[in-house]
Amino acid sequence: MSWISMLTPVQWALFSLIPAGIILLYFLKLRREPVQIPSTFLWARTVEDLHVNSLFQRIRKNLLLFLQLLAILLAAFALLSPGFRGERSNFGRTIYLIDTSASMMADDVDDAENRFEAARKQIRERIDTMPSSDTAMLITFSDRSEVMQSYTGDRAKLRDALNRVQLTNRTTDIYGALKAADGLANPRRSSTMGDTADIQVADAMNADLVIYSDGGFPDVSEFNVGNLAPTYIRIGSDDVENVGIVAFTADRNIETPDEVKAYGTVVNYGKLAQSFTLSLYVNGQWRDSTGVQLDPGEESGISFPLTGQEDAASIEIRLENEDDLPYQDALPLDNVAYAGLRPMRTVSVLLITEGNRPMEVGMSTANAKKMSIVDVQPTSYLDSEEYAARASSGLDDLIVYDRCQPKDMPATNTFFIGALPSNEWEWTSDPGQVLLIDSDRTHPLMRYLELYSLLIFEGRSVKGPEGTQELLASDSGAVLSLAPREGFQDLVLAFEIISTDDEGNLLTNTNWFSERSWPVFLLNVLRHLAGAADESAAGTFRPGETVRLRVASELPEVDIARGSGTPETVMTGSNGFIQFVDTDAPGVYQVTSSEGDEQELVEMFCINLFSSLESNVKPRQNFDLGYEAIQAEGTTERRMEYWRWLLLIVLLVLAGEWWLYNHRIA
């Protein structure tokens, strides 16, 4: 038998006034039924006798008063909420771990909105019936863990913390929560075991570890429960139906960028065969649908081809029923998946030249301007500290060295015109007129180029380091080569566009800039060398993950918005990196920059659950914790409460009192 007081001492003090008040009222305000009798002669004499020892006698002999006081006493007992609990915490310390991952959204529980609320309810019951001498701690876990409330005996604090716990869309990783629980239960030695000189300073704090989860997480192998006594409260039922999209992406065809292919994977995690429609939406507009039938446990790949999709787009697939309404299963979160088609990236280009008008003009065409910001600097800039910082930090996506050479190679892609990047490169011929004979037209850089009509007055052939790709061949050898360098690429053009004669006059060395292929080539460079057209598929992240993106470093800040939601302004870091943490809601997130009034889409990313552990909502029967297999215990044995019965007795006593009262008066 244990007692849990429902009242504070002040409230108890107020409560104790009630019986005192009843006794007081009994003397002050007695409802006496008038009755006429022949003579009060004898009664008056009787009362006179009684007055001698009346007070005590009256109380002692009054059944009504006794019953009223009994009712109050019983009510007090009820307020102490006496009860038995079959399973009492052995250690007086309990750690509650509550799973807040996406799979806890499943609505396959009877008396609660979802699994999470069911777990919360169970924990609240445990807290409510926790003996005052016990302490408890509350930890939540999804893809990360959070200690909502450290050890306390204050039930109000625990309840408060429990109310603050929120269900998330995230995946599950119990390890962090276990580590937090472990910290107090199993203090670590500062040195190795077996070192007898090392004294354990903190006392081990044995504790019950109660895990409220559906088991949708990987087994934890590297964990020693030590002084923790784990209990797995399995939330959810075995008969749960769920179909989930576990993968979805959309990508452009590299050869034909306006052709897009969206493909995904759908899995039926339930026990019954399911049929549904998969619908594809582009920028919110329906584009295609396909019917899918899946046997239990079966998985199916689906693909949708899209054409004429040149611009950035957000693509979405939804599971729908035959009425085109959202498909209903235990976990609706994984019935929608998102993918994004990236826009061309705005790249930042540093052009170092002593004057190259064709270059500058070619990089300022309308299309080039859309995707690049070009900074033109003289050769002397190479010696400045600003350049050194820019080069070493890789701020620019591309540095064009026109007839000049840096002392050290920058941490970015480079394009050398009439100069060699490093000692690994060498001229393989003397300067002279060169005749172009071949170009690698499959390479993105050389796409759409018609170069056979070029005139080159003076050029040489180059040879790069191992792995160099020859893009343009002349009679004397390669005149345009691309070579990898520690994750970057160096493009070397072996002839100058504009050359300077001995007297310092500028001369044109080729007629390329007057050809249509010149701006096309420069666009190719911007797209593929500067990286403006990298990876057309927007990256996808899981809910709650920190998204790290790189945008053009010139942008001081960008706005990030999910769908048409309110944008959140994020400052751009030093290298053009931005970090975004508010990623709990699945969807397509658009990163835009505003220059003046114009909003420009600079980047996209998607948040998708894509977790078979979460989508497979059937709760696990057991899981491994270190060397121990933790079996589900269903629900914890609840404390048997008696206060309701006590209140019933109170009611009966009051009814009896009322009956007796009326019986006597009548």
Add this chain to the structure above:
Amino acid sequence: MGMSATTEPTELLSPSLLAKLERLELVSRKVFKGRMKGERRSKRKGESVEFADFRNYVPGDDLRLIDWNLYARLDQLFLKLFQEEQDLHIYALIDCSESMNFSEPSKLHVAKQLAAAIGYIGLCRADRVSVQALGSQGRSAPVLRGRGGLWQLLQYVDSIESGDNLSLHDGIKDFSLRNSGTGVVVLISDLMDKDGFDSALRMLIGRRMDVYVMHVLSPEEIDPPLQGDRRLIDSEDGDETEITINAFVLKKYQETLESFIGSIKSFCSRRSISYLPVRTDQGVEDVMTRYLRERGVVR
């Protein structure tokens, strides 16, 4: 007399009771001088069939009383004295205060029945009977003699109503002033008088009355059916007593009642007053024919 029993109001006395009462006689422990000849022996010697004594003839004596046989034998004139049978004053006093008007049958009704029964016994014995209510109603009480007075007796008794809330003392005083003679007084009352009953009884004793007290109590007074918190209102003076009645208080009440009765008993026995407690549920016939007989009040 059967005829009168059928024609008179019968709720007071039933014919069978009247028949039984005819054979009864009220026993007076004192022998009083009456005014007229009755059926009762008196101290006075006179004309009757029962011989008492002889005495010398003195001139002026009634010659009819001379014992001529003795004269013939002794040649002296003696008067033969007979025990003279005389009548007796019987007063039956009914307390008709409001407190008597309680219970079912009411104490007053029982008191009236008792008074009528006693009166009828007296009438049958040719006693002078006066049944009176204490208080103003007593003034109109007839003094009756002979069986023929039954009708008048019953009519008067029947007309008595409760409501004369004067104290026992005042009632007796009023009676004493109006009736100077001696005789038998039967006081029928509940004796619930806050001024006490003793002064009233003393007044009767002082007038050399042979006093009988019939103490009428209802079962409700002996064993009150009350429980709980009550405000008791006195029917006579409206006096209120607040009381919480429970087993303890009831026990206390019983003790008080016993001591009250005990005090009356001891008061009466010290003064040769016959004390006769009567319960209203006892039945007049039972009281008159059995209970009073056992007590030696009637024979």
